[in-house]
Amino acid sequence: MSNDSLTAQNENFSEWYNQIIQKAELADYAPVRGCMVVRPYGWALWENIQQALDTRFKATGHQNAAFPLFIPMSFLEKEKEHVEGFSPELAVVTHGGGQELEEPLVVRPTSETIIGHMYAKWIKSYRDLPVLINQWGNVVRWEMRTRLFLRTLEFYWQEGHTAHATAAEAEEETLRMLHVYEDFAVNEAAIPVITGMKSETEKFAGAVHSYTIEGMMGDTKALQSGTSHNLGQNFAKAFDIQYLDAQNQLQYCWTTSWGLSTRFVGAIIMTHGDDQGLVLPPRLAPIQVVIVPIFRNDEEKQQVMEYAEIVKKALSAFRIKLDDRFEQTPGFKFNDWEMRGVPLRIEIGPRDVADGKVVIARRDIPGKAGKSFVELNALSHTVQQLLDELHQAMLQKATKFRDDHITAAATYDDLKEAVQNGWAYSHWCESRECEAKIKEDTKATTRCIPLSQDHSKGTCVVCGKETTTKAYFAKAY
RNA sequence: CGGGGUGUAGCGCAGCUGGCAGCGCGCUGCGUUUGGGACGCAGAGGUCGGCGGUUCAAGUCCGCCCACCCCGACCA
Numbered sequence A: 001m002s003n004d005s006l007t008a009q010n011e012n013f014s015e016w017y018n019q020i021i022q023k024a025e026l027a028d029y030a031p032v033r034g035c036m037v038v039r040p041y042g043w044a045l046w047e048n049i050q051q052a053l054d055t056r057f058k059a060t061g062h063q064n065a066a067f068p069l070f071i072p073m074s075f076l077e078k079e080k081e082h083v084e085g086f087s088p089e090l091a092v093v094t095h096g097g098g099q100e101l102e103e104p105l106v107v108r109p110t111s112e113t114i115i116g117h118m119y120a121k122w123i124k125s126y127r128d129l130p131v132l133i134n135q136w137g138n139v140v141r142w143e144m145r146t147r148l149f150l151r152t153l154e155f156y157w158q159e160g161h162t163a164h165a166t167a168a169e170a171e172e173e174t175l176r177m178l179h180v181y182e183d184f185a186v187n188e189a190a191i192p193v194i195t196g197m198k199s200e201t202e203k204f205a206g207a208v209h210s211y212t213i214e215g216m217m218g219d220t221k222a223l224q225s226g227t228s229h230n231l232g233q234n235f236a237k238a239f240d241i242q243y244l245d246a247q248n249q250l251q252y253c254w255t256t257s258w259g260l261s262t263r264f265v266g267a268i269i270m271t272h273g274d275d276q277g278l279v280l281p282p283r284l285a286p287i288q289v290v291i292v293p294i295f296r297n298d299e300e301k302q303q304v305m306e307y308a309e310i311v312k313k314a315l316s317a318f319r320i321k322l323d324d325r326f327e328q329t330p331g332f333k334f335n336d337w338e339m340r341g342v343p344l345r346i347e348i349g350p351r352d353v354a355d356g357k358v359v360i361a362r363r364d365i366p367g368k369a370g371k372s373f374v375e376l377n378a379l380s381h382t383v384q385q386l387l388d389e390l391h392q393a394m395l396q397k398a399t400k401f402r403d404d405h406i407t408a409a410a411t412y413d414d415l416k417e418a419v420q421n422g423w424a425y426s427h428w429c430e431s432r433e434c435e436a437k438i439k440e441d442t443k444a445t446t447r448c449i450p451l452s453q454d455h456s457k458g459t460c461v462v463c464g465k466e467t468t469t470k471a472y473f474a475k476a477y
Numbered sequence B: 001c002g003g004g005g006u007g008u009a010g011c012g013c014a015g016c017u018g019g020c021a022g023c024g025c026g027c028u029g030c031g032u033u034u035g036g037g038a039c040g041c042a043g044a045g046g047u048c049g050g051c052g053g054u055u056c057a058a059g060u061c062c063g064c065c066c067a068c069c070c071c072g073a074c075c076a
Helices: A010-022 A039-060 A080-089 A114-123 A166-186 A234-239 A261-272 A297-315 A329-340 A350-355 A375-404 A413-417 A430-440
Strands: A027-029 A036-038 A070-072 A091-096 A100-106 A131-140 A154-164 A194-197 A211-215 A222-230 A242-244 A248-250 A254-261 A289-293 A320-322 A344-348 A357-362 A371-375 A407-408 A423-427 A445-450 A470-474
Touching: A010 A261, A036 A039, A036 A154, A036 A248, A039 A131, A039 A154, A039 A234, A039 A261, A039 A430, A070 A131, A070 A329, A114 A131, A114 A234, A114 A254, A114 A344, A166 A194, A166 A211, A166 A254, A194 A329, A194 A470, A211 A261, A211 A430, A211 A445, A222 A261, A222 A430, A222 A445, A234 A254, A254 A261, A261 A375, A289 A297, A289 A329, A297 A320, A297 A350, A297 A375, A320 A344, A350 A357, A357 A375, A371 A375, A375 A407, A413 A423, A413 A430, A430 A445
Parallel strands: A289 A320, A289 A344, A407 A423
Antiparallel strands: A027 A036, A070 A100, A091 A100, A131 A154, A154 A254, A194 A211, A194 A445, A211 A222, A222 A254, A242 A248, A344 A357, A357 A371, A423 A470, A445 A470
16 A cells, blocks of 8 residues: 555564554454454455365364353363463453353353363263364453464464364374364465474473474464364363263263464465565465556556456456456556465556457566466466466475574584574473473474474483484474 | 553654644545556645643643553463
């Protein structure tokens, strides 16, 4: 909307991020501290994320359902680690209908407890298992410091909750959904992520262990972009989720939970954005192709608009918008749509009408270099091809950026240096003490113990103890 | 909760030793424009964060309060 220059550079990254969100009209601040208003353009992006995930959930046998926003306080208190983890950030309702409530209600920070309570009623036999349910909804966590999309008091997400007959099945499910998130991130959002396990200190409150997809943002900080938890029998025991097995023996279930939130919108912004603004991954972009008509007089306007309608029809398989704002100049629109991250722009002027062609400009390649002429009859095919190329190019660029900023740090000095502007990948003895020392000295935390690693022998980067485990260390959002 | 900062038009800001409330962008109307952020003319838009004090006179000086932002602590 204005010609203020933006720079996606380290010292300005935070400012850049906020400006992009405002200017691209993704979200706005609500009149309540820490609360976010998601605007239509931002919500359209979220809806595409929802759809991409939902398709994958259905394909893996999950069903959607809805559980209440309010949870009795006593439910939260049933799982010890869970309540300890969440109590500082709970919003509590004490009054309803003008009267004080007998028992305070918690606005759900997550739904393990109430869903666990229901599962206990629903599950009686091994024949009832597995239960595979997902919920789309909103949750509230009273965070001290907030950032749009990344950490807000209220956020939108999906939370999957499953119950299984055996530990092995639960673990299988936990990893299956982790890989669903990985597949989504890579193949829909063009965000390369590292899949791994969270350390004991970083895991979900109440989980046996937690997995994460970890992404590197444009300022090299890490973002936990989705998580999958193996809850073991912790919640089954707290909520009496039991079943009779084939030998008529009463058994506790094994449960999992997994979630991905509107935080992922922040991941998209911070992974792909550039000095011009947003760059949206083609498969999730609310508008994949925008048509900008160019004309000088009424006669040209009529010709160009007629032609533009034909082009629009030819591309009806895509999410397409014809920018018919006559009061704005083409140059303005070019910049406007670039800022909003639209992957492809089609320019149609009198010359193109005469030639039976259009100009297509790629968002990821600035200026003339990203423009090409395309014949009308090859248009649909070319657009599909370009969208795919764009996706691949964005994935490659982000992958290269990430790999260029990961250092295999063998010594503690190397690690301290590496986490200043990137991630360190180092041997670690898995002790809380060494983890805490790194955090104390550098503000970097263990991001994850990656699933794929060679388990070569080495010594802990902090204490020197022998280990075959490596982990990523980085500053994080 | 600690440290720092900012509150003046929708947004971004200027406003000095107190003296008629301003600028840029945006917005409305008309006209000319339109292949990389157009231009002219005419307009609309204000509880200067709030309360109190000093003064002939306060956006400006003093006191208190409030809100928001940034950096910490804390956390997805």
